[in-house]
Amino acid sequence: MTDVINDIGRRIFLAKVLKIPPVLLGLTRYQVYGEQDHQEYEAGLLSAAERLEADSYYHFEDTLALAWELFYEGRLLVVADRVERRLRKLEAIVERWPVGPEQEAWRELLARYYLLAVQFERHRGLDETHRQAALRLNAQALRLAQALDLPALQAHVLSMRADIQHEQGRRGLAKQLALASLQYLEHTQPPLQGNLLLMAAATVAAAGISDQQDERQVRRWQDQALTLVYKRKIEPDGSYLKLNLAGVHHDRAKLLLLLYQQRPRGELLRDARQEMAASWKHFTPELQVWQVHFALTEAQIELAAGDLEASAQAGMNALEAARQMGSCKYEGELKRLYSRLGQKAGQRQPQIERLGIALGCYN
Numbered sequence: 314m315t316d317v318i319n320d321i322g323r324r325i326f327l328a329k330v331l332k333i334p335p336v337l338l339g340l341t342r343y344q345v346y347g348e349q350d351h352q353e354y355e356a357g358l359l360s361a362a363e364r365l366e367a368d369s370y371y372h373f374e375d376t377l378a379l380a381w382e383l384f385y386e387g388r389l390l391v392v393a394d395r396v397e398r399r400l401r402k403l404e405a406i407v408e409r410w411p412v413g414p415e416q417e418a419w420r421e422l423l424a425r426y427y428l429l430a431v432q433f434e435r436h437r438g439l440d441e442t443h444r445q446a447a448l449r450l451n452a453q454a455l456r457l458a459q460a461l462d463l464p465a466l467q468a469h470v471l472s473m474r475a476d477i478q479h480e481q482g483r484r485g486l487a488k489q490l491a492l493a494s495l496q497y498l499e500h501t502q503p504p505l506q507g508n509l510l511l512m513a514a515a516t517v518a519a520a521g522i523s524d525q526q527d528e529r530q531v532r533r534w535q536d537q538a539l540t541l542v543y544k545r546k547i548e549p550d551g552s553y554l555k556l557n558l559a560g561v562h563h564d565r566a567k568l569l570l571l572l573y574q575q576r577p578r579g580e581l582l583r584d585a586r587q588e589m590a591a592s593w594k595h596f597t598p599e600l601q602v603w604q605v606h607f608a609l610t611e612a613q614i615e616l617a618a619g620d621l622e623a624s625a626q627a628g629m630n631a632l633e634a635a636r637q638m639g640s641c642k643y644e645g646e647l648k649r650l651y652s653r654l655g656q657k658a659g660q661r662q663p664q665i666e667r668l669g670i671a672l673g674c675y676n
Contacts, residue, residue: 373403373422380429381553387601387638393433400426420457424466425551427454428473435477436640447477468497469505469552472512479516488520502550507538511564514538518571528572535565555600562592563603567610573617585614604634605643612650621654625664628654632671648672 328335380396383389407423410416427450434447451474458466471494479487491513498509514531522528539561547556566588573581589611608631615624628650635643651672654665
């Protein structure tokens with residue numbers, strides 16, 4: 314009996330000193346506080362709830378980091394519903410949290426959740442519903458980044474918006490957004506900084522290179538990104554973006570292909586193939602989502618070079634990788650590739666037919 318009494322005493326002591334709600338220790342309010350003012354007791358409960366929510370910040374942050382890793386592994390859609398539930402919970406926390414530094418931290422975290430949620434919509438489908446949802450979520454992130462006056466976050470949001478607009482065919486707007494993101498370049502660390510430079514080069518080139526000065530500029534941006542990889546230590550910067558040799562070489566290959574398509578020169582196509590080979594050399598399996606991009610670019614390069622069989626095979630590789638991810642994002646581009654292959658082939662070729670059947674557009 315003495316042990317029981319002592320145990321109750323310890324629990325009462327803990328409840329009073331640490332302000333733990335009595336019910337969590339198997340006690341009643343009256344055992345701990347007696348006739349203490351009820352408002353003071355409720356204030357203690359509120360304080361405990363606030364502490365629990367403060368601790369949950371790190372759980373939200375860890376969930377975000379894990380979700381981005383799954384994104385690169387090609388498994389993001391597997392956890393999409395769970396992450397979206399966390400997003401709704403996070404919105405509710407931000408709405409009721411008192412104004413102050415802690416609320417700002419929650420709001421920044423919410424903005425980063427919106428950026429992740431953009432990827433859900435981009436990979437779920439190509440219809441207008443998903444396209445508009447991606448833009449809406451990005452806009453919510455941008456409003457938060459601007460309200461918090463966080464230059465690096467604003468740059469990230471603008472660059473992602475440029476990518477979305479480019480993907481949806483608005484190349485002029487994509488170029489403007491990418492260039493706008495560069496105004497914050499000095500406020501960023503290598504992972505984000507390199508990605509801003511690569512996005513600017515890609516969108517400016519896609520909008521059209523008018524002269525040699527434009528060409529030199531986009532190449533310079535890519536050289537700057539490559540220099541970051543070689544000369545700066547690449548450490549996580551909170552953006553969850555990746556910057557490595559595989560990615561930079563891939564973007565260089567893609568740029569050279571764009572330049573070749575606009576002003577055909579044999580050396581551009583040759584260099585594009587070399588850069589593509591370098592990107593595959595440095596590719597690592599944990600970046601599964603990049604495999605689709607790399608294979609698509611390879612398919613376009615081989616198509617430009619006239620190797621239709623290699624192009625169709627690369628397209629098939631891209632399709633298989635995309636379907637392993639459960640992603641619908643790339644099917645439009647793959648169908649356009651198949652159409653161009655069919656036009657160039659002039660006659661039926663097994664590899665092209667196989668791609669068409671897999672895409673569901675072979676007659």
